[in-house]
Amino acid sequence: MSGNVNNGITKYTSIITEKFGEHVESISEANMNELHVTLKQLGNSPKICEFIYSKFHARLSTMVCSDERRVDGGGYTLRYVFSMGDDDNDVFIVVTAKVDPRNPSFPSIALQIPAAFLYEREIKDMFGLTPQGNPDMRPLILHEEWPSGVFPLRMDFDISTKIPRVHKEYQFIKVEGEGVCEIPVGPVHAGIIEPGHFRFSILGEHIVNLETRLFYTHKGVEKLAENRSLEEVLLLAERISGDESVANSTAYCQAVEKIAQSSLPKRAEQLRVVYAEMERIYNHLGTLAGISTDVGYAYGSARLNILKERMMRLNEAVTGSRLLFGVNRIGGVTVDVSDEVSRTVIDTVNDVQQDFEAIIALLRTKSSFIDRLRKTGVIPRKAAKELGIVGVAARCAGLDIDVRHDHPYAAYSEIRIDQQHDSPRNITKYRIEMQKRVGDALSRFEVRVEEIKDSMSIIGKVLRNLSEGEIYTSILQENLKPYRHALGYAESHRGETMHWLMLGEKKRITRYKVRTASFSNWPIIEQAVLNDIIPDFPLVNKSLDLSYSGNDL
Amino acid sequence: MIRNILKKGISAKSSRDILSSKVETIRNLLGDTSVIPPNYRGSVAFTKPIPQMITDDIASALTDVCATRALSVETTAGDAGIALDRSKCILCGRCKEIAPDLIAIGNWFSPSVKRRQEMIVTSSVQGQLTEKSVEETGIELKIRLRRTLGRSLAVREVDAGSCNGCEVEITALNNPYYDIERFGIHFVASPRHADVLLVTGPASSNMEIALQRTYKATPEPKIVIAIGACACSGGLFGDTYATTGGVDKVVPVDVYVPGCPPRPQALLSGLLLAVDKLPSKSESRISEEMKK
Ligand code: SF4
Ligand code: SF4
Numbered sequence: 001m002s003g004n005v006n007n008g009i010t011k012y013t014s015i016i017t018e019k020f021g022e023h024v025e026s027i028s029e030a031n032m033n034e035l036h037v038t039l040k041q042l043g044n045s046p047k048i049c050e051f052i053y054s055k056f057h058a059r060l061s062t063m064v065c066s067d068e069r070r071v072d073g074g075g076y077t078l079r080y081v082f083s084m085g086d087d088d089n090d091v092f093i094v095v096t097a098k099v100d101p102r103n104p105s106f107p108s109i110a111l112q113i114p115a116a117f118l119y120e121r122e123i124k125d126m127f128g129l130t131p132q133g134n135p136d137m138r139p140l141i142l143h144e145e146w147p148s149g150v151f152p153l154r155m156d157f158d159i160s161t162k163i164p165r166v167h168k169e170y171q172f173i174k175v176e177g178e179g180v181c182e183i184p185v186g187p188v189h190a191g192i193i194e195p196g197h198f199r200f201s202i203l204g205e206h207i208v209n210l211e212t213r214l215f216y217t218h219k220g221v222e223k224l225a226e227n228r229s230l231e232e233v234l235l236l237a238e239r240i241s242g243d244e245s246v247a248n249s250t251a252y253c254q255a256v257e258k259i260a261q262s263s264l265p266k267r268a269e270q271l272r273v274v275y276a277e278m279e280r281i282y283n284h285l286g287t288l289a290g291i292s293t294d295v296g297y298a299y300g301s302a303r304l305n306i307l308k309e310r311m312m313r314l315n316e317a318v319t320g321s322r323l324l325f326g327v328n329r330i331g332g333v334t335v336d337v338s339d340e341v342s343r344t345v346i347d348t349v350n351d352v353q354q355d356f357e358a359i360i361a362l363l364r365t366k367s368s369f370i371d372r373l374r375k376t377g378v379i380p381r382k383a384a385k386e387l388g389i390v391g392v393a394a395r396c397a398g399l400d401i402d403v404r405h406d407h408p409y410a411a412y413s414e415i416r417i418d419q420q421h422d423s424p425r426n427i428t429k430y431r432i433e434m435q436k437r438v439g440d441a442l443s444r445f446e447v448r449v450e451e452i453k454d455s456m457s458i459i460g461k462v463l464r465n466l467s468e469g470e471i472y473t474s475i476l477q478e479n480l481k482p483y484r485h486a487l488g489y490a491e492s493h494r495g496e497t498m499h500w501l502m503l504g505e506k507k508r509i510t511r512y513k514v515r516t517a518s519f520s521n522w523p524i525i526e527q528a529v530l531n532d533i534i535p536d537f538p539l540v541n542k543s544l545d546l547s548y549s550g551n552d553l
Numbered sequence: 554m555i556r557n558i559l560k561k562g563i564s565a566k567s568s569r570d571i572l573s574s575k576v577e578t579i580r581n582l583l584g585d586t587s588v589i590p591p592n593y594r595g596s597v598a599f600t601k602p603i604p605q606m607i608t609d610d611i612a613s614a615l616t617d618v619c620a621t622r623a624l625s626v627e628t629t630a631g632d633a634g635i636a637l638d639r640s641k642c643i644l645c646g647r648c649k650e651i652a653p654d655l656i657a658i659g660n661w662f663s664p665s666v667k668r669r670q671e672m673i674v675t676s677s678v679q680g681q682l683t684e685k686s687v688e689e690t691g692i693e694l695k696i697r698l699r700r701t702l703g704r705s706l707a708v709r710e711v712d713a714g715s716c717n718g719c720e721v722e723i724t725a726l727n728n729p730y731y732d733i734e735r736f737g738i739h740f741v742a743s744p745r746h747a748d749v750l751l752v753t754g755p756a757s758s759n760m761e762i763a764l765q766r767t768y769k770a771t772p773e774p775k776i777v778i779a780i781g782a783c784a785c786s787g788g789l790f791g792d793t794y795a796t797t798g799g800v801d802k803v804v805p806v807d808v809y810v811p812g813c814p815p816r817p818q819a820l821l822s823g824l825l826l827a828v829d830k831l832p833s834k835s836e837s838r839i840s841e842e843m844k845k
Contacts, residue, residue, distance in 0.1 A: 143759050152794055152795070157794075159793045159794060160792065160793055160794070161794050162794065163758075163794055187760065187763045188711055188712075188744070188763055188767050190742035190743070191740075191742070192710045192720055192723050192724050192727075192740060193712070193720065194712045194715070194717055194720065195711075195712050195713075195714075195760060195763065215759060216714070216757065216759045216760050216763070217712065217714040217715065217754065217757055217759070217760065218714070218757055218758075218759050218795050219714050219754075219755055219757050219790040219793070219795045219796050220790070220793045220794060220795035220796065221790075223793070223794070223795070224789075224790065224791070224793065228620075231618075231620075231647075232620040235620050235643065235645055235789055236620075236789060239643075239716040239718065239789055239790075239813075240716065241716060241717055242715070242716040242717045242718020242719070242720075242721060242814065243717055243718065243721055245718075286721075286724075302728070302729050303571060303572065305727075305728040305729065306571070306577055306728065306729050306730070307571075308728070309725060309728050309729075309730045310559075312725070313558075313559055314559060316590055316593055317555045317558050317559055317590045317592075318555070319592075320590070320592035320593050320594050320646075321593075321594065322721075322722070322816065323718050323721060323814065325645075325718070325813070326594070326645060326646065340555065341555055344555050344556050344559065347556075348559060354571075355571035358571050358572055359571060359572070362572060547717060548712075548717070549714075549715065549716045549717045550717075552714075552757075552759075
């Protein structure tokens with residue numbers, strides 16, 4: 001974070017004030033890159049959101065509801081967080097509106113901004129606010145056995161309440177027609193994977209519709225954070241999705257550090273980058289191995305899994321945890337690297353890289369491997385954009401979305417995250433390359449291969465130029481005042497993970513809203529399988545590499 | 554030193570041979586502790602058996618710092634002590650930070666147990682982990698391993714709400730380093746083919762019914778292993794509106810494997826403990842014969 005004036009904020013402030021001044025109660029800047037637009041009336045939110053979405057080409061990054069009935073002014077508060085993705089504007093616009101508790105509903109924006117669909121259903125389940133105009137009012141997080149009228153994220157709901165089941169049926173979308181039949185799959189699957197239900201409608205072998213039914217692993221993460229101390233919630237952040245522990249804990253710590261208005265020592269920021277990239281590498285290796293398994297090429301997957309295991313062992317040797325649990329702390333990191341460790345990391349990563357390139361070169365010569373990926377599980381770019389897809393899934397479809405350069409955090413502002421972003425000319429070239437990407441499983445394979453190499457080069461670069469100094473700082477406790485809030489974000493190996501944190505009394509948390517990349521990306525799988533046949537599904541699913549736990553919370 | 558640890562168990566590393574058929578498997582998976590780095594947080598133990606050492610201040614600081622409430626104040630015969638419930642411990646290491654002379658974090662994983670009660674360690678009873686017990690565990694497991702080779706074990710994994718950390722480690726069991734199939738243990742696609750259910754996660758409410766059904770679909774004799782702090786006790790996710798507070802609240806559990814997540818070696822040792830519970834092949838064959 002630099003101390004410079006954020007030009008983007010100035011620009012957006014004047015446009016919004018000019019256009020909607022009469023509807024806006026206040027417009028203010030916070031945490032360097034957040035522009036908060038508070039509306040006088042809830043009813044105007046669709047108009048303003050739609051304007052920001054279409055005029056500024058913004059992406060709905062998350063939608064946060066919080067129960068602020070006890071805070072002065074009362075009521076529930078809705079915050080629509082938009083991300084401005086263009087290269088020179090590191091800005092989030094947060095449109096804020098209050099919902100009167102006597103009339104617990106709000107106007108839906110889902111028909112204009114499809115990415116809002118699931119957020120609105122989530123808010124309906126968890127807070128009991130009805131999204132007027134959202135065509136899909138079925139339960140989402142709390143399954144059909146949950147009784148009506150009980151809303152876990154309301155402040156007056158006690159987390160330990162045991163709710164008796166009621167008997168209700170979930171209505172899947174019915175596809176009818178001659179020869180169409182349904183295949184239910186899950187929640188318990190054949191492999192070692194997380195639970196979720198898939199309802200296929202098929203004609204012959206062709207998938208004509210897929211409906212995903214998730215949230216089987218919902219374990220109340222956001223509710224658990226309520227009234228907990230900052231330190232305790234850090235442990236929870238790591239376990240939102242075990243394989244994304246660094247990304248989620250980085251995002252969380254960042255939110256706390258922003259609220260405290262504390263900046264980190266250089267070395268801490270650099271080490272966060274190192275650990276984040278180590279996480280990306282082992283996970284991408286695992287996904288590539290999984291793709292190889294699902295293609296039916298066991299040799300490739302065995303070799304790639306060897307490399308994944310080597311990286312996990314490296315994780316452990318450096319940090320004491322194979323999954324990098326416990327590396328982040330509020331104010332920095334817990335694990336330093338000595339010169340010796342640093343050299344070992346560089347050498348190990350180099351060795352892995354050589355082996356990796358050998359394996360990939362081999363895979364590329366196997367036409368049976370490549371042909372199986374080509375044109376399988378195609379993500380249409382338009383749908384990806386509308387649904388607000390992030391991460392590899394977006395990049396494989398030609399959308400240049402990456403928090404590491406859109407909204408640089410930790411030490412990313414000084415580090416090129418890839419070879420393509422070092423000069424205006426290369427950026428243009430990269431954009432043209434992007435346009436050629438078609439969103440199939442092969443693109444995802446290639447994007448991951450590139451990212452592994454980029455991550456490896458980042459690790460080398462950062463470790464060779466590590467600043468001297470502390471690895472953490474004590475944050476400014478006096479700034480941890482009630483009802484301050486901030487966004488924290490990071491690019492996990494799945495894409496943007498977006499956290500929003502609000503403090504309460506006694507430095508405890510009142511609201512922690514998490515939206516991982518998986519929540520944004522799950523809907524696209526329903527589109528991606530449409531031209532495929534049933535046996536392609538595992539491959540499409542694996543190539544997207546979505547977390548169930550990160551989605552279900 | 555870190556280099557040596559990384560080299561251990563990996564065939565003499567030369568980047569040219571990744572595509573060759575060199576064996577990468579760790580031979581002595583359970584006996585060889587040198588593959589585990591010293592900074593690995595495997596288990597928590599008390600360094601002192603003396604309850605008087607614990608002042609009220611330290612006791613309350615410890616119970617406060619422990620997010621999963623694995624540490625609690627235990628009063629036995631008027632002496633205040635501290636109890637550790639390993640089934641809840643997520644090995645965050647924070648207790649050691651505040652009481653380094655009272656608590657040690659060892660790099661050897663805590664043993665799997667058959668009764669959850671066995672995971673509760675009180676400072677007055679002493680549950681110290683010594684070098685020796687590490688060795689012994691290794692040897693004991695090696696013997697059992699040999700016995701195990703006599704039969705194969707079909708395992709069905711069920712995620713009942715885990716964070717997926719445990720899945721990462723279970724998946725690792727199949728990679729060429731651990732290569733669990735060499736012991737006759739293989740993962741099957743349906744509970745109907747399984748001897749053992751490997752269950753992770755705090756048993757979320759939304760998975761409760763699916764877990765019960767999976768259990769019912771598994772043929773007798775069946776064994777359920779709870780994997781990780783979540784499955785053993787609810788772990789960090791506890792017992793809430795969204796979770797049941799542990800797999801044993803939903804189905805009977807035969808073996809508990811602590812850890813967050815348990816490393817592949819710990820998973821294997823849990824599986825081996827489970828094997829003890831199954832009637833051996835010869836026994837079941839005899840009983841079959843007798844029925845005829
Ligand atoms: S290491 Fe275990 S006992 Fe110690 S504080 Fe963490 S969870 Fe509690
Ligand atoms: S025990 Fe730990 S790693 Fe395993 S599912 Fe629970 S939180 Fe995740």
